[in-house]
Amino acid sequence: MQTGQLEKSGSLRKRTLSRGMSEDESLRHIIREAEESSRHLSRSDSRYGSLKRGQTRESLSEDDVLSENIELEELRALALQQEALLFQVDCLQDALEGTEEMLAEAQRETQRSNTELERERAVRRRLELELISLQQELERLREERSAEQLQKPSTPVWLQAAPQGSSVDRDEPLNSSRSVVDGDPDNEESSGYEDAPSEFTATPDRDPLDTEEDPENTPSSGPNPGDSCALC
Structure with missing residues (x-):
């Protein structure tokens, strides 16, 4: 212009x-x-x-x-990002340490469980061996008992069926049976067990008072030599 x-x-x-x-x-x-x-x-x-x-x-x-302001903003953003990453790293390290402690505790628990399991297995093996030995001993005793039963002589049926008791109880039916066979009325009251009921003794015909007054008719309570012969 x-x-x-x-x-x-x-x-x-x-x-x-x-x-x-x-x-x-x-x-x-x-x-x-x-x-x-x-x-x-x-x-x-x-x-x-x-x-x-x-x-x-x-x-x-x-x-x-x-441009300087932009660079400063970028640097600040990078610093904040770095701090956030460092915080995350710290959190991850804490979590890793906790996980390692839990893993170590689990390993110790597993070791204790394995030790307890081995102990229980040893006890079980010992009990199995004891059971086997007891079974063998039981089998041996059964064999010995069966062998003894085979070697034992045969006895009369009336002796096998006799009730268990004292020698006097076992001799009483023998004496009563002999008195019945011989027909001796004095032997009916000779055992000393007049009041005891027995299926082999007969009911006495005499009065008990007469028996007490006549001591001569009362037989002695000693063993009868015929009884021993009868047992033989």
Whole structure:
């Protein structure tokens, strides 16, 4: 715009000078005006360049500030991320330590269980051996008993069926049976167990008082030699 205004002013001056002056003076005046216009143009160009450089510097400084701010924000974000990662690492380390402790406790418990299992197995083996030995001993006793029963002589049926008791109890049915066979009434009360009921003794016909008054008729309570012979 300034160059256009200078050209317009220069053209007006040319017209005025061309009218009142000669050609040489007009040429010198034109040359002088051209030089002045060139100086004005150079000055304006220098001013424009300086302004442009200042603007570029300002823009560069603003860009630098923005870039620095962006870098600072990125650094802060990275620092926060690093702190979060370190916290996660600490948490994972604590969890790992707890897991290792639990694993060690489980291993100790497993070892104790294995030891207890081995002890129970040893006890079981010992009991099995004792059971086998007891079974063998029982089998041996059964064999010995069966062998004794085979070697034992046969006895009369009435002796096998006799009830268990004292020698007097065993001799009583023998004496009563002999008295019945011989027909001796005195032997019916000779055993000393008149009051005891027995299926082999007969009911006495005499009065007990007569028996007490007549001691001569009461037989002695000693062993009868015939009984021993009968047992033989």
